[in-house]
Amino acid sequence: MKRRELLAAGLLGGFGLAAGGARPARAQAQATIRFLTPETDPSQVRVWQELIQGFAGVNRTVTIRPEYASWDDLVRKISADLIAGAPPEIVAGSSRTGFMASAARRNLLVDLAPLVDELGRDDFHKPSLEAWHYNGIQAAIPYGMQWPVLWCRTDLFQEAGLALPTTWDEYRAAAERLTNPSRGIYGACFPAGRTWNTEIQSSITIWAAGGHIFDERLNVSLDTPEVRRAMTYYAEMCRFSPPDIGQYGFREASAAYTSGKSATTFYWGRVLSHLYQQAPDLLQKTKTVHIPHGGKRATSLGWDEFVVYRGRNSRAALEYVKYLMQPRQVYMMMEPVIAHVVPTRNSVLPMLRQHEWVQKNPDIVTTLIEPIDFGISATKESPNHPFNYKWDAFQARNILPDMVQRIVLGREPVALAVEKAHKEAVEATRDIRQ
């Protein structure tokens, strides 16, 4: 009997302690902000930590908790958090315009227009702000913009007596000449993994051939001569790419170049920091050119941006975004990956141009930081296209990477693979309503 009473008393005591113990903790509670980003280079992570510490110095009631995900897994991570009812308060750098547009439509995002006004709307690159304006709200604040270029090993081009390519035909001829498997060197680096990188690269190839993925009425337009031509070219270039491109995403495409295995690669400016960190001897042997064109010049235009999800700590999250968007902080974010991202705030540009890497490597950075007029966003394939609200559903099904894999790895005839992709895209977007 005594033992039973003791047990019961212990249980009651335990509950009491738990209930009572929670009270003082609640009294001291701070707002904790989850900050999710795919920018996970060690140098970039160091900057995130510095910024968090800097913010802690000016705001003691908000704690920032950084979380990291790969570029390919970012949206999946956000999706899982949304299902759990606990999205991160801030997402930094995703460029998933379709996904964000869906989130804006469902009222999951905080309108950042007042913050843009507070920061000074005139200081921003206007088209970048407009690209993130959905459903009547400023769904994100882009702090940087970027486009891929072609990274070339000038020593290998010179050795083969080749000029850097500007057209598809020149590039194909150069890639074939430069490919030498016995030396472990490949002329090109066209990805064929089921990855976002493959999707972007195949999109660029389609646009450069004069094709579109959706027409101006947002009907799928994959099964066209332009797309078949683009995919034929893509498959040819894969022959001059490393043997394991079937797994290539962003990291592998950059590593193939910095490791000296690939004489060229499509990539954004981040390769510059990779070269400084991993292969400084290649800096003097590298030059970038804009992506060679087929029928027309085209490249993919993307952004790094802050998105704030609705939640009880949204106000505190806005405070942190405001802190991050100050010119000095924006410059800090760009410093580890100079030339990878061009600031959308005009007031940051002079700082960027003073950077040692920019001054020392004009052959590399010019194509990366000088504004272009042939950048295309997947959700708006031409000035005549409306915002593509179907892109999210199309992208989620990996239709372009699957098409590339069928052609490159499965040796399926281009016409058949394109026709299948077209049908899949029609099926995937049939029930999508604005």
Added chain:
Amino acid sequence: MAPNEAEAALAREGGASWRAARRAGGLLAALRDQHLGVILLLPSALTFLVLLVFPLGYGIWTSFFQRHVLDPEGVWVGLGNYVWLFGNREFWHSLTISTFWAGATVGLQIVLGTAVALLLHQPFKGRSLVRGLVLFPYMMPVVSVVLVWMLLYNALYGVINYLLVASGIVGAPIAWLSDPDSAFWGVVFVGVWKYLPFVVVIVLARLQVIPQDLYEAARIDGAGAVARFLDITLHQIKDVLLVVALLRTIFMFNNFEIVFLLTGGGPLRATMTLPILVYEQAFGTYELGRGSAIAVVMFFLLIAVMSVYFAFLRKEPD
């Protein structure tokens, strides 16, 4: 006193003590006395309900909805997701891949694991050290295992390709995980390597308790090594192997991380197992209902496998 009378007396005594307790300490004390056992069981029961029954029920419930990740309310579609599933070629393809994946990994783990356990059962110098080292793959985190094997398999700087090319066995590096023909076996090999120690440890433990006089008797009867292995060793470890086969089948059929991290289900869906298809539906295309429907089918498939196993056990004589 007859047994019935004794029970009646006890009941009367109980009633009396209840009444006495009410008189002495009030209703609360009496309740506490009578229901303490139930109260003490409640935390376990609640934990079971919250962690097992609720997620399972919620998963089944979700499978009756068309539910987008950004629209968790969803639309009731009844058995619509199951109709879609059974008419979907990708589902049948993934079911086939999952079956082959589980079959190949479990089969190889059992055959190789038993062989290694038999070796480690023999006396030799440094046996304890080797027994410890064999556990190494099982102790490594899956992410580390995958990273190591991705490097080993790498076409440009992987050791395997380097050795194959340097020794002239192949002319050019093989894209082990990017080629639809080799990716499946590349992944199976890692699955076997990682979980082999589980089988080794269990079989070795069973081998150590087989009575030695059985072998002596067999020797006296003139049984050779093969006969002794088949009639004594295999017979003695049979039950353990069945349990191992069941556990490993459940585990490998549900295994997600090895395949996902190595190939993501590719290339060309050559390694698209059912758990990856669930993930793809839920977090790739954001169709939670369809993802749940596949998970529910997987659950019932494994229940079916377990039923076969238990039916088999029941038929076995002691």
